[in-house]
Each structure stands twice: as C-alpha cells, then as structure tokens.
Amino acid sequence: MGGPRLEVIKFGFYVFFPLGTMIYFGGPDFYDQHVKTIKFWPDYETTHKPPTTSSEIREELEKMKTVREERWRKALQTKQAESAE
Numbered sequence: 001m002g003g004p005r006l007e008v009i010k011f012g013f014y015v016f017f018p019l020g021t022m023i024y025f026g027g028p029d030f031y032d033q034h035v036k037t038i039k040f041w042p043d044y045e046t047t048h049k050p051p052t053t054s055s056e057i058r059e060e061l062e063k064m065k066t067v068r069e070e071r072w073r074k075a076l077q078t079k080q081a082e083s084a085e
Contacts, residue, residue, distance in 0.1 A: 024030060051057045 051060045
C-alpha cells in the first residue's frame with residue numbers, strides 16, 4: 001500500500017487540518033471582519049418592551065382583546081361562509 005510515510009502524512013493531515021481551521025476561524029481577526037459585521041439581533045429600541053405601569057398593562061390587555069375578538073369574528077365569518085355554500 002502506501003507505506004509508513006503515507007501514514008505519517010495522513011496522521012499529520014488528520015491532526016493539523018482541524019487545528020488549522022479552528023485557529024483560522026476562531027481567531028479574533030476573522031471574527032472582527034466577518035462575524036461582527038452581521039447584524040443579527042434587532043436594535044433595542046425596536047424590540048418589545050413589556051408594560052410596567054398598571055395603565056400600560058390595561059391598554060395592552062385591551063389591544064390583545066380586540067385582536068383576539070377580530071380573529072374570532074373572521075373565523076366565524078369564514079365558517080359561516082363555508083356552511084352557506
């Protein structure tokens with residue numbers, strides 16, 4: 001087959017290739033150039049902020065209630081339209 005030299009080369013490849021990729025892709029230069037530039041998380045201002053005061057909680061509950069009622073009305077209308085056909 002290949003002999004001992006080939007086995008040494010294969011062993012070196014098996015050991016040092018993963019190490020080289022970890023060193024290259026895990027380095028701070030790669031992170032700064034390629035990973036940091038990706039805007040993954042949304043801005044803090046655009047994320048959902050839960051209500052803190054009781055009036056804000058009531059307002060949010062009213063909004064949720066109206067949305068739920070609208071969804072129920074639409075579902076009822078589609079159900080009635082299907083049964084009428």
